[in-house]
Amino acid sequence: xxxSRVPRRRRFLVCEPRHFAVQYAINPWMHPDVRVDVDLxxxxxxxxxxxxRAHGHTVDRVEPVAGLPDMVFAANSALVVGGRxxxxxxxxxxxxxxxxxxxxxxxxxxxxxxxxxxxxxxEGDLVxxxxxxxxxxxxxxxxxxxxxxxxxxxxxVISLTLVDPYFYHLxxxxxxxxxxxxxxxxxxxxxxFSPGSREVLKRLYPDAVLATRDDAMAxxxxxxxxxxxxxxxxRAEALAARLDDHGYVPVxxxxxxxxxxxxxxxxxxxxxxx
Ligand code: ARG
Numbered sequence: 282x283x284x285s286r287v288p289r290r291r292r293f294l295v296c297e298p299r300h301f302a303v304q305y306a307i308n309p310w311m312h313p314d315v316r317v318d319v320d321l322x323x324x325x326x327x328x329x330x331x332x333x334r335a336h337g338h339t340v341d342r343v344e345p346v347a348g349l350p351d352m353v354f355a356a357n358s359a360l361v362v363g364g365r366x367x368x369x370x371x372x373x374x375x376x377x378x379x380x381x382x383x384x385x386x387x388x389x390x391x392x393x394x395x396x397x398x399x400x401x402x403x404e405g406d407l408v409x410x411x412x413x414x415x416x417x418x419x420x421x422x423x424x425x426x427x428x429x430x431x432x433x434x435x436x437x438v439i440s441l442t443l444v445d446p447y448f449y450h451l452x453x454x455x456x457x458x459x460x461x462x463x464x465x466x467x468x469x470x471x472x473x474f475s476p477g478s479r480e481v482l483k484r485l486y487p488d489a490v491l492a493t494r495d496d497a498m499a500x501x502x503x504x505x506x507x508x509x510x511x512x513x514x515x516r517a518e519a520l521a522a523r524l525d526d527h528g529y530v531p532v533x534x535x536x537x538x539x540x541x542x543x544x545x546x547x548x549x550x551x552x553x554x555x
Contacts, residue, residue, distance in 0.1 A: 285528060286459070286464070286508060286509040286528050286529055286530070287461070287508055287509060288336065288337070288507040288508045288509035288510055289460075289461070289507055289508050290337050290338060290339070290507070291333075291338045291339070291507055291552055292338070292339045292340075292341065292552070292553040292554075292555070293333055293338055293339065293340050293341070293550050293551065293552055293553070294340075294341045294342070294343060294355050294358075294386070294550075294551040294552075294553055295326075295329075295330060295340055295341070295342055295343075295353075295355050295549060295550060295551070296342065296343045296344075296345050296352050296353050296354075296355045296549075297323070297326065297342060297345050297353070298319070298322045298323055298326050298345070298353040298539075299323075299345045300345050300346065300347050300348065300349060300350055300352070301317065301319065301322050301350055301351075301353045301538075301539075301542070302317055302319070302350040303315060303317055303350070303541050303542050304350050304375075305373075305375050307372075307373045307375065307376075307543075308420075308446070308447075308449050308543040309446050309447050309449075309543070310447070310540060310541065310542065310543035311541070311542055311543055312541070315541055317538055317541055317542075318538055321538050322538035322539065325534075325535055325536050325537065325538055325539070326353070326536070326539075326549065328534055328535075329512070329534045329536065329546060329549060329550075332512060332532055332534050333512070333550075336507065336510050336532070338507065341390070341553070343355065343358075343382065343383060343386040344382075344386075346378075346379075346382050348378075349376070349378060349379050349382070350542075351375070351376050351379070351542060351544075352379050352382065353539070353544070353549055354405070354542075354544045354548040354549060355383075355548075355549060355550060355551040356403055356404040356405050356452060356547055356548050356549070356550055356551050357369055357371070357376070357379070357402045357403045357404070357405045357450075357548070358379065358380065358383035358403050358551055359383060359387065359394070359403045359404070359551060360403055360404050360407040360409065360414070360430065361392075361551070361552065361553045361554050362409050362414075362434055362436065362554050363434075363554065363555075364392065364554070364555045365392075365393075365395075365433070365434065366387050366392045366393065366394045366395065367395050367397065367401070367403075367407070367429075367430055367433050367434065368380055368383070368384055368387075368394045368395055368396050368397060368401075368403075369383070369397065369401055369402055369403045370396065370397045370398070370399065370400050370401050370426075371400070371402060372400045372402065372420075372421045372422075380396075384396070395433050397426050397429055397430075398425070398426075398429060399423045399425035399426040399429060400421060400422060400423045400426060401422045401423070401426035401429070401430070402421045402422050402450065403551070404452060404547070404551060404552070405417075405421065405422070405450035405451065405452050405548065406418065406421055406422035406450055406451045406452070407422065407427075407430055407438075407451070408451055408452060408455060408456070408457060409457070409460065409552075409554065410457050410460055410465060410467065411457070411459075411460030411461060411462065411465055412436075412437075412462075412465065413436050413437040413438065413439060414430060414431075414434065414436055414437070414438045414439065415439050415441060415451065415455065415467075416430065416438050416439060416440050416441065416451070417441055417442075417443050417450060417451025417452075417454075418440055418441070418442055418443065419442045419443035419444060419449075419475075420443055420446065420449035420450070421449060421450060422451075424440055427440045439481065439485070440478075441474055441475075441478040441481065441482070442474060442475040442477070442478045443473055443474060443475075443478075444473065444474060444475050445472065445473045447497075447498070448470065448473040448497060448502075449543070450548075452502070452503055452547045452548065453473075453497070453500070453502055453503050453543075453545075453548075454469060454470050454473035454474065454497060454502050455467055455468065455469035455470070455473075455482075455502060456468055456469075456502055456503070456504045456505070456506065456547060457506060458490070458506045458508075458511070458524075458527075458529065459506065459508050460508070461508060464508070466486060466488060466489060466490070467482075467486050467489050467490075468489065468490040468491075468492055468502065468504075468520070468524070469482060469486075469489060469491065469492060469502065470491075470492040470493070470494065470496065470497040470502055471491060472494065473497065490520075490523060490524065490527060492520050493519065493520075495519065496517050496519060496520040499514050499516035499517040499520075500514040500516070500517065500536070500540055500545035500546070501513060501514055501516075501517025501520040501521070502520075503544070503545035503546055503547040503548055504517075504545075504546055504547060505546055505547050505550050505552075506529065509529060509530055510529070510530045510531075510532050511524050511529050511530065511531050511532065512532045512534050512546050513531050513532065513533060513534070513546065514533070514534070514535065514536065514545055514546065515533035515534070515535050516535075516537075521533065534546055536549065
């Protein structure tokens with residue numbers, strides 16, 4: 282079965298954690314009194330980049346900016362589908378300045394950037410499935426931004442309500458295993474969603490892989506899949522074993538220092554879909 286899972290080469294945008302730190306608390310994982318080991322963080326991050334490259338993916342870098350400790354979480358900068366860039370407008374004032382830096386990277390790379398009018402935290406809450414966008418709300422990105430994204434992309438945007446503050450971004454509670462037409466499927470942690478949103482996910486993905494709270498607390502839902510390899514937190518071993526049963530190949534990458542800021546593998550990774 283393993284051989285039926287076909288990887289697709291991806292282009293990722295990342296930001297080196299040169300200025301990474303926990304200096305404020307905007308989610309329950311963040312405790313500014315807890316020290317971040319900056320050298321370890323950089324080492325962990327470099328291993329992620331090396332793992333992507335070793336699996337054939339292209340990695341571009343945006344230059345980090347001093348004073349923006351969360352800029353390493355590149356996923357929040359935009360959602361890019363079909364070469365069209367829907368930018369970001371952060372909820373927290375501390376993160377608002379990040380948007381323009383990412384915007385200039387995109388412009389230099391030849392993309393126009395749509396600036397959302399309402400709070401929107403990129404791929405943190407807007408997840409492209411290959412057919413439509415699953416969109417989180419409840420803590421950060423607003424429903425108004427979901428409507429704006431639908432108008433911008435002309436793809437259906439399906440709003441889902443997040444209810445657990447530990448899973449404040451959609452990409453901490455759900456990820457896409459396979460965005461191809463044939464194998465389209467996701468993994469999610471049902472209790473992170475409102476009852477109605479759970480029903481929606483069940484209808485759309487009757488064969489989804491369901492995760493437990495332990496998987497989610499280990500940042501196992503903040504994974505990146507290329508359709509075959511799943512870059513996943515090593516502490517989410519129960520989930521990794523289930524993915525293996527489903528024919529996927531887990532690639533463990535430890536970003537434990539970033540968990541202190543409420544982020545993991547997916548948070549550090551923006552996908553550019555041309
Ligand atoms: N400290 C950051 C924040 O709370 C972490 C962002 C994580 N990014 C993500 N895509 N979930 O905004």
